[in-house]
Amino acid sequence: MIDHARPALVLLNPGPANTSERVRGALTRGDLCHRESEFGDLLGVIRAGLVETLHLADSHEAVVISGSGTAAVEMSLLSAVRPGRSVLVLDNGVYGARIRRMCELHGLPVHVVEADWRQPIDPARVADALAAHPDVDAVAAVMHETSSGLVNPVREIGGIVAATDAVLVVDAISATGHEEPDLPEIRADFVCGTANKGLHGLPGASFSLVSRDKGLARLRDVPARGVYLDMSGHLAAQRVGDVLHTPAIPAYYALDEAIREFREQGGYPARVADYRARAAVLRAGLDRLGLELPIAPPHRSNSVTTARLPEGVSYQRLHDALKERGFVVYAAQGALSSEFFRVSNMGHLSLETLERFVSELADVLSATHTRQVRTGPSSPGERS
Structure with a gap:
C-alpha cells in the first residue's frame, strides 16, 4: 500500500533518481497534443539540447523515443546490423548479458567477449575477436555496467572499432552526463541514454545519439525490424518536428527542464566533478565502516558503489532498516546479488x-550487530 503521507525518500538507487522541484514542476506545463507545432518545437529543442550538452553537436544527431533506456538500446541494435551480419557483444555484467539476450531474441548472430563481473573488458580481446570474425557488423558495449559500478575502457574499444567497418553501439544509460571519458572520445556510432539517471530527468524518455557518418550510413542500409523501434522512421519524422507514435509528453517537458538545469549548473565538467566528490564521500564512509568494495579504484564509476553485505546481514533487512530512516538502497544483480548491495549517488x-546516509547506515549496522550478539546465531530456519 502506498503511504502518500510519508516523507519523501532519498533514492540511492541508480535511477529513477531524486529530481529538483524545478524538474518536477515542468510536469505541470499543461496538456499538449503531439501533432501540434508546439510539441514539434519542444522536440527540436530537446534533440538539439542533448547533442550540445553531451558535446556531440558536431558529429551526432539525436533520436528521442518514449520508453526506458532499454528501448533505446534495442532500437539501436536493430538499426545497426545489416542482414546476414553479426554482433560482437561485450559482456561483463547484467546489462551486457541483456544486450546478448536482445540479439538472440531478434535472431541476430552473436559473438561474445566475456569477462568476470568485477573486471573490465580487455580491449585486446575485442581486437582479437574482430579479427577472428570478419562478419561482425556492430560491436555492443556497456560504458558503465550499473550492476557492479564498473566503467569499461570504452575509449580504447572505440578506437579499435573505428578502424574497422563495424559500428559501435554503446549503452551509456547510466553514464551520460557524469561518467568519463567524455562521449566524443569514445567515437561511438550509437550512444544510448535515458532521462532519469545522470541527467536528472524523469522516467519515460530515452534517446540514441547517432553519428552522422557511419551511423546514418548504417541506418540507410538496415531495413526496419519493428514498428515501435524503427529508428530510421523516428529520425525522419523528428527531423520535421513530428513523431511516429504518441510520446510521453510530461517526461519530455521534464527532460527539457533537466537539460536547461544541467547547463546552468556548469554542464558536463561540473557534473563530473560533483559526482566524483559525492562518490568520494560515500566510499570514504563505507570504508570507515569496514565494508569491502569489490571494484578496483581505477575502474569505479562516479555514480554507483557496490559493497559487500556484512556477515549475517541480508540485503532485505538492510534495505528495510534504511528505508525506515528515509533512504533507499539497491540490491546487487546477477552474480553479485547474494553478497553485495549497491548505493548510487545520482540525482x-x-x-x-x-554524509547523513553514512551515519544512518552505521547506526543500522551497529544495531544489527548488537542484536546478533544478544540473540546468538540465527537458527537454520530463520532468514537473516
Missing part, C-alpha cells in the same frame, strides 16, 4: 545528504 543530492 538531486547534496554531500550533506550522503
Whole structure:
C-alpha cells in the first residue's frame, strides 16, 4: 500500500533518481497534443539540447523515443546490423548479458567477449575477436555496467572499432552526463541514454545519439525490424518536428527542464566533478565502516558503489532498516546479488545528504550487530 503521507525518500538507487522541484514542476506545463507545432518545437529543442550538452553537436544527431533506456538500446541494435551480419557483444555484467539476450531474441548472430563481473573488458580481446570474425557488423558495449559500478575502457574499444567497418553501439544509460571519458572520445556510432539517471530527468524518455557518418550510413542500409523501434522512421519524422507514435509528453517537458538545469549548473565538467566528490564521500564512509568494495579504484564509476553485505546481514533487512530512516538502497544483480548491495549517488543530492546516509547506515549496522550478539546465531530456519 502506498503511504502518500510519508516523507519523501532519498533514492540511492541508480535511477529513477531524486529530481529538483524545478524538474518536477515542468510536469505541470499543461496538456499538449503531439501533432501540434508546439510539441514539434519542444522536440527540436530537446534533440538539439542533448547533442550540445553531451558535446556531440558536431558529429551526432539525436533520436528521442518514449520508453526506458532499454528501448533505446534495442532500437539501436536493430538499426545497426545489416542482414546476414553479426554482433560482437561485450559482456561483463547484467546489462551486457541483456544486450546478448536482445540479439538472440531478434535472431541476430552473436559473438561474445566475456569477462568476470568485477573486471573490465580487455580491449585486446575485442581486437582479437574482430579479427577472428570478419562478419561482425556492430560491436555492443556497456560504458558503465550499473550492476557492479564498473566503467569499461570504452575509449580504447572505440578506437579499435573505428578502424574497422563495424559500428559501435554503446549503452551509456547510466553514464551520460557524469561518467568519463567524455562521449566524443569514445567515437561511438550509437550512444544510448535515458532521462532519469545522470541527467536528472524523469522516467519515460530515452534517446540514441547517432553519428552522422557511419551511423546514418548504417541506418540507410538496415531495413526496419519493428514498428515501435524503427529508428530510421523516428529520425525522419523528428527531423520535421513530428513523431511516429504518441510520446510521453510530461517526461519530455521534464527532460527539457533537466537539460536547461544541467547547463546552468556548469554542464558536463561540473557534473563530473560533483559526482566524483559525492562518490568520494560515500566510499570514504563505507570504508570507515569496514565494508569491502569489490571494484578496483581505477575502474569505479562516479555514480554507483557496490559493497559487500556484512556477515549475517541480508540485503532485505538492510534495505528495510534504511528505508525506515528515509533512504533507499539497491540490491546487487546477477552474480553479485547474494553478497553485495549497491548505493548510487545520482540525482538531486547534496554531500550533506550522503554524509547523513553514512551515519544512518552505521547506526543500522551497529544495531544489527548488537542484536546478533544478544540473540546468538540465527537458527537454520530463520532468514537473516
